[in-house]
Amino acid sequence: MTTPSWDWAYAEDGRAPWDIGRPQPAFLRLAGSGLLTGRVLDAGCGTGEHALLAASFGADDAVGIDISPRAIELARAKAAVRGVKARFQVGDALNLPDLGLTCDTIIDSGLFHVFDDVGRARYVESLAAVLRPGGTCYLMCFSDRQPGSFGPRRVTQDELRAAFRGGWTVVSIVADAFDLNPGAYGATSAHAWRAAIYRAQAGD
Secondary structure: OOOOOOHHHHOOOOOOOOOOOOOOHHHHHHHHOOOOOOEEEEEOOOOOHHHHHHHHOOOOEEEEEEOOHHHHHHHHHHHHHHOOOOEEEEOOHHHHHHHOOOEEEEEEEOOHHHOOHHHHHHHHHHHHHHEEEEEEEEEEEEEOOOOOOOOOOOEOHHHHHHHOOOOEEEEEEEEEEEEOOOOHHHOOEEEEEEEEEEEOOOOO
């Protein structure tokens, strides 16, 4: 399975619908609650807002990866301008072990829902390979509560629970929302599920 480049989404003539130039409010709340801690990996980081957020809130090490070289270029530029210590590199979320790191916390803001069924299973395996036992993945994806057909594939709560079986515990799934660029898809927000998913450790 070949992962496509997403450089087209970061062309200079406009931002992608999800690239709002600031963190999603849901992740701001998580950071404010002290949950983006330790070594934080932002999988599918785009232009880096959530890795930069984690670094600003005291993460020991904030790392963002994205398949798009253009997105990583923009993320590095943001870090330099803002004086925030975060690392960004081109990488495939389906092959996270290639990074050679173990993390305490994973952020997924709008990545899970881009995969088909085969890719979804590979992605969850990839996450499991780099998230330490006892760590948590905070994931936000497009919800089946969203009307219409614009945007990515809708995800149900049952699909989330089914994807994270065997070595995972879905701690919570709550209704939330993505902020979108004004006018994107003809909307400024979209329904989302926000999940906290715990990586089991021995004795659980």
